[in-house]
Amino acid sequence: MTKYSYNMDRKDIVFSVESGLNASFKDLCAVCDYIRYRNASAAIAMLEKVSKGDIPIEFKRHNKYMGSRHELGGKKGRYPKKCAKMVRKVLINACANAKNKGMDVDSMYVVHAAPNKTIIIPRTPPKGVRAVRSGGYGYTTMRKSNIELAKIEIGIAYKDASGLGNGMTRALNATTRAKRVHKAKTNGEKVEAKISSKVH
Secondary structure: OOOOOOOOOOOOOOEHHHEEEEHHHHHHHHHHHHOOOEEEEHHHHHHHHHHHHOOOEEOOOOOOOOOHHHHHHHHHEOOHHHHHEEEEEHHHHHHHHHHHOOOOOEEEEEEEEEEEEEEEEEOOOOOOHHOOOOOOOHOOOOOOOOEEEEEEEEEEEEOOOOOOOOHHHHHHHHHHHHHHHHHHHHHHHHHHHHHHHHHO
């Protein structure tokens, strides 16, 4: 049985996991933060845009010396295409698991999205590479180069699922409310544009 880091009631939550991923743990954190508490179908579409490089993702952590993006309103971010594809694949698997259980995926939200480090594989370069630089700056890096593998856990559920905590419920309601406000503003701008065009 697969063990998940989600330690609350899992009865109404559908999970999917993939491990042994050779990807940046920091980028995976940013992508998971990006889709958490979003609608599952909308999150898949947004990750598709990120994987193509159409939109950037904000990096709230691990952003030292990172450039700001005007698309994010001056916040720091980048385009983690590789990690977006990996997270999207796991999210699609979670949606497929929910469909197999007869659930409505369009009404489900990402309630759990967590990357974790799994295995660190130590590596040393060939002796010919080590002989090129026998000391000085960068010598430690030339002697050792590890691979850090990670895993991704995705859990989706309805907004009123029984296993959700109070903080998760508030975050889901806030996300839904913000989406409603954004949609209302967009529709209002379209209406004003139609009225102004008729006047002219």
